[in-house]
Amino acid sequence: TWITSCSWCICLRLVGVGHNMAAQCVTKVELTVSCENLMDKDIGSKSDPLCVLLMNSSDSQWFEVARTEKVQNCLNPKFAKKVSIDYYFEIVQKLKFGIYDIDNKTVDLNDDDFLGELECTLGQVKCFLYSHPLPLQQTHTCIIAEEIKDNRVVNFEVQARKLDNKDFFGKSDPYLEFYKQTETGWQLAHRTEVVKNNLNPCWRPFRIPLQSLCGGDMEKPIKVECYDYDNDGSHDLIGAFETTMTHLQQASHVSPAEFECINSKKKQKKKGYKNSGIVSVKLCQVVKEYTFLDYIMGGCQINFTVAIDFTGSNGDPKSPQSLHYISPQGVNEYLSAIWSVGNVIQDYDSDKMFPAFGFGAQIPPTWQVSHEFPLNFNPSNPFCAGVEGVVQAYRACLPQVKLYGPTNFSPIINHVACFAKQALQQTTASQYFVLLIITDGVITDMDETRNAIVNASRLPMSVIIVGVGGADFSAMEFLDGDDGRLRSQTGEAALRDIVQFVPFRQFQNAPREALSKSVLAEIPGQLVEFLNTMKLAPPNSNPASAMTVSS
Structure with a gap:
């Protein structure tokens, strides 16, 4: 139900995909959102609305799928950013569209003004026209669906x-x-x-x-x-x-x-x-344009790297108050993030060997601070066998290092960027790199990190940042370029948005798949955007036929 008076128009594009995918995904749905007569929550100006889409999981937990851009000073916004989700015929997919007046740069919407929300199912909007009157008012929701067979x-x-x-x-x-x-x-x-x-x-x-x-x-x-x-x-x-x-x-x-x-x-x-x-x-x-499935089924490998924050602000791992404390059930927020993301992404890597690193700790035998050390302490072979191997390496590493600081991201980003740069020398889209950084605090080397991300935006690479604990993560929102293009210290703009930040606390009571869905939501689009822009075809395809200019 609506809390405030406004009307909606949600337009859907149905993008045809193969019918042999897991769970029988029938099609992809692209949503375009616009609103009218939103409430004005700002004094001296108008609301700055943003739309967030949430879906309901199997155990009735809501999780965030995507957000539109923020539209400045507007009560009748037409959001340009599209939202894509999979449509499954045999599953009831509950949707919730929330509109917020954004007053700051933090990711958390709890400190922004809530303007209203609408709940429906994807089945209700699969038809070409869906009209639903909003309670206690004269406005209504208009949903238009269009099947897309042209990519x-x-x-x-x-x-x-x-x-x-x-x-x-x-x-x-x-x-x-x-x-x-x-x-x-x-x-x-x-x-x-x-x-x-x-x-x-x-x-x-x-x-x-x-x-x-x-x-x-x-x-x-x-x-x-x-x-x-x-x-x-x-x-x-x-x-x-x-x-x-x-x-x-x-x-x-x-x-x-x-x-x-x-x-x-x-x-x-x-x-x-x-x-x-x-x-x-x-x-x-x-x-x-090649789709994500075209690249994956055509032989493009996603290389997954994990980087874990071992700075002192996490607290003594022996203390139950520490973010690195492993509970009697064998879990903590770091392990939950590794399992959630790794379990999904490992299916796209044929050898399932993942390099895993730590940063911000004093390491043996010299006890010098390192911002890029292998969890298995083997620099020549930092790879772990699957997600279980990463978890085992993390557990074994934890008692052997001394948590210290500062929190520097740039060394590990530049490390992965070196491999992504080598992959770019190939004539086909053979590899794409995803770096998962799990951290508890504010970045110390912000300028160097900005430079590293801007440079990496020109490479086949994405960066996922999961923030654990209750720290202020406003700086992470700055790196996540959803609301503007990130720039380096010298003013050079990023070629594209490659950073996705998610605070773990939003998913503490949600099922494990909710975190992975939110964290990985932007990866397919980022991969497709980059590889198509670079005119790189999948290894097992015919580039000439795929990139033909149409008449």
């Missing part, structure tokens, strides 16, 4: 010139929105980043699924709107135009496809009005 994407390179200046002080801060035409109106397909203070912007290259843009119909109208971004949410329309994929595909660097940005209100009022600027499309290339 092509469109790569864009776009710039503009001579855009209207909408700001009194400085210049416009332009961004673009691409819309697909549907039976019920225009549906947001993509929103670019904002280019600050620039009337001749050049946006970063981006990609849009062809189905999201035009439903695979090259003649279907596409609307593009150009806005001037304002911090208070009152974004000014600079101009708009309509086109088709047929026209857009004629674009090239030598001969761009150019469109006049027309502001209809300004055109009516101003005699001699020509346009509000020119949008120039320099590249519009349709390619077939």
Whole structure:
């Protein structure tokens, strides 16, 4: 039920996949969320809404699946970030959509204002139209589902010139929105980043699924709107135009496809009005995109590395108050995180041999502090046999080291990045690396860690951080680039978001699979995004046929 007055529109794309997967996954579902008339919780401005999707597990525990981006100062948000989940015909999949007014950079939503929530099942929204009136109010939820059999994407390179200046002080801060035409109106397909203070912007290259843009119909109208971004949410329309994929595909660097940005209100009022600027499309290339299953079934191996925090802030492992204390039942938060993540990811590694490291401890025989030591104390062979081997190595290592500090992440990130860099020299997508860091506290080498992550964003690699204990993990949210692009100390932007942070305390009373689902939710998308961007085909496939440009 709703606590507050608002209305929703949740649009679903059904992406066809193979029927022989475990548990008979029928299809993938992509959700697009928009809201109207949200409550204003901010004084002097508007709410800054974010949508979080939770699912209900078999033992009735809710766990987080994904979040959209935060929309600044907006009571009628259209979230650009899509959410993908698997649809199983034979299982009742309960969904909960929660909207929060985000007032800080912490991951925990308990300190943000709750605006409302909606519960339903995925079965209820599998139809093409689902309408549900909200209690005690006149608004309703609209859910649209569309089956996708086309896995092509469109790569864009776009710039503009001579855009209207909408700001009194400085210049416009332009961004673009691409819309697909549907039976019920225009549906947001993509929103670019904002280019600050620039009337001749050049946006970063981006990609849009062809189905999201035009439903695979090259003649279907596409609307593009150009806005001037304002911090208070009152974004000014600079101009708009309509086109088709047929026209857009004629674009090239030598001969761009150019469109006049027309502001209809300004055109009516101003005699001699020509346009509000020119949008120039320099590249519009349709390619077939490999899916996560294409890569895994085509021979791409996921290499899993574990790094465990042995700093003094964890407490004496002999004390029950210590995060490293192993209970009489043989568990602690570190072991729970290792089991939860490792049990899932080991199925994607053929040899199931995982390197496992510790950091922040004094190690024998010299008792020097090390930020990158093998749990088995064998630098030439730090591998452990499966998740059980990692657990055994951790248990054996714990009484042999002295917990110390500081908490440095960059050495272990750079260590894994070296192997990822070697893998990038291959001509196919043979390997992808996932680093799991389990930690209890604030990072000491933040600047070096930022640099390491920015460098790693250009490699076949992802970083998962699980925070154990009750410390303040706000710095981790900074590294998780969901709400903005991480930058190095020198200002260099990360190529993509490769960090996923999850606080373990959110899953203490949840089943083990809830943590693994949340922690690993972004890995398939990160792997697919990187390998497709690098135009790397699976080892066991035909690259020529898979990357063919469509007419």
